[in-house]
Amino acid sequence: TSLLLLEAEVFDNPKFKRNLRDAAESLEVGSAWELQTNVNPLIRPPEGSLQEALQEEAPGEEWLVPPVPLADNPHLVTPAVKWNVQPGAPTHLTELFGPVLSVMRFEKLDEAIDLIHQTGYGLTSGIETLDEREQEHWQARVRAGNLYVNRPTTGAIVLRQPFGGMGKSAFGPGIKAGGPSYVTQLMNFKETGEPEGVNLTDGILRALAKRVPTAELEAALCSYTKQAHDEFKCEHDHQRLLGQDNLRRYCPVERLCICLHQDDTQFEIAARLGAAHAVGCGVFIAGPDAESWSDFGTIVPEPNTTQFDRLRYATPERVPESIRHAAHKKCIYVADTPVLSEGRLELLWYVEEQSLSNDYHRYGNLGPRFEEKRQSASNSV
Structure with missing residues (x-):
């Protein structure tokens, strides 16, 4: 600190x-x-x-x-x-x-x-307050990778508090060390079958499925919906320690630019837009024929690295070298892995991970939570 x-x-x-x-x-x-x-x-x-x-x-x-x-x-x-x-x-x-x-x-x-x-930095941040309203407001607003409430701001433990920052305290996609997704950024993936999904209920995703009526896109959007619900839009406490919450959660990228290229397929465009909407990103669209997708995001003339928190291209070879250099100077991550239908992998490029550790006990007194059952969650892995 x-x-x-x-x-x-x-x-x-x-x-x-x-x-x-x-x-x-x-x-x-x-x-x-x-x-x-x-x-x-x-x-x-x-x-x-x-x-x-x-x-x-x-x-x-x-x-x-x-x-x-x-x-x-x-x-x-x-x-x-x-x-x-x-x-x-x-x-x-x-x-x-x-x-x-x-x-x-x-x-x-x-x-x-x-x-x-x-x-501009965002590795760790802590707050000392017994006012739960202040705690909640601070937790919702602060952009830092590891948050601590009423406890020291050091001592992160694998899986309990996966470690990594945001902003100038992050490198690459910011996937946290000690978390369940860390190794994915070190791997290349190839899809071998249709991912598991659920029915589409979101209006924007249904509109995308109607715009590009293919089985491949529908399967992808159904997978994004399922994984957003099961993994990316909820909080996970793998340890459930008595007196301490340790929540692993995701923050949607606030200003995400979907960068189009003349070689992009309809699937690659619609899938990226669907993934961004599934997790709640602020979506901007730039590139050839961007205007035709205006129902799904704000159109901008070019992917200016001073405006956005992250750029999403469909493949590495479609990223202009000038954009790479500009993004590098501004510490902006360019997500350029091939677009996947499996939501558990694709949605990682549209979020930032965050760990929250809260000592809710007071010198061992658990307060109103004294009757709460604290044990390993059945879906903790």
Whole structure:
């Protein structure tokens, strides 16, 4: 954790400020071989943005706990706390891999969430509050890969809290390490039969099936409907621990561009549009004959990488090199795997995974959930 956002009442409380200083100064700095060490050496002496953060103060901020380099080891720096960091300051917007904590003040929860999103990073985020309304609002708005409620923001465990970020804290499709889908991004798939599905009930999917009346597309849309219901639009708690929720869930890509190519088949176009609608993406369409698909998304002149969170092409060879380079510079993922009818695989390219861990107990007291049965779910694997 490099940012600490404090509600005004807490920020203005001198006792909290004093306790935070005491906690930081109490951390033991030393060798990794010493059992009492809390802060280990850096892998290299501070340099670049970390060195600047340790040496400089931006307007309005001050050192609550100043850093102290240890002369006998240039890799060791004592924990530092910057107080009253202002929005847009270097230590607000820069990811620092060193013992520097930036403390910021906010009035309303939405203001704090906006400060988080301004960084562009989204690996982990945590909140400390007993107000369930605040918890729910924060969980719905924050764009980060791992969310923690009333617990430490480290210590992710395989399957319990699959790990990986969003935004500038993600690489590629962002499929989480330690989750059930991780290996899919390392594989190539070939369909051998018709996937399992359910009847179409969604109006947009039924309209797509009518637009391209083939058995292949209908089977794909039925599979997308089933997998959206069973996997992608619900929350999964594989461990069901007493006193702690660990939810694995998916967030639809908010601004997804379906990129058309002159060689695309009607199936490849309709299937991508159906998959995006099945999970709830914000759908944009660009490319040849895009206007004819205007009933299924917003038409844009080109897949501008500054406008979208992700681009979806039908095959790798149809992605222009200029688009690849532009997307690379903006850290935008280009999903270009062949379009599949199996929803469990195809829908992965239209969502971002998120883990939520919530300590709902209070010092062992389970509150209104004391009678809840906590055991392994039958469909946990």
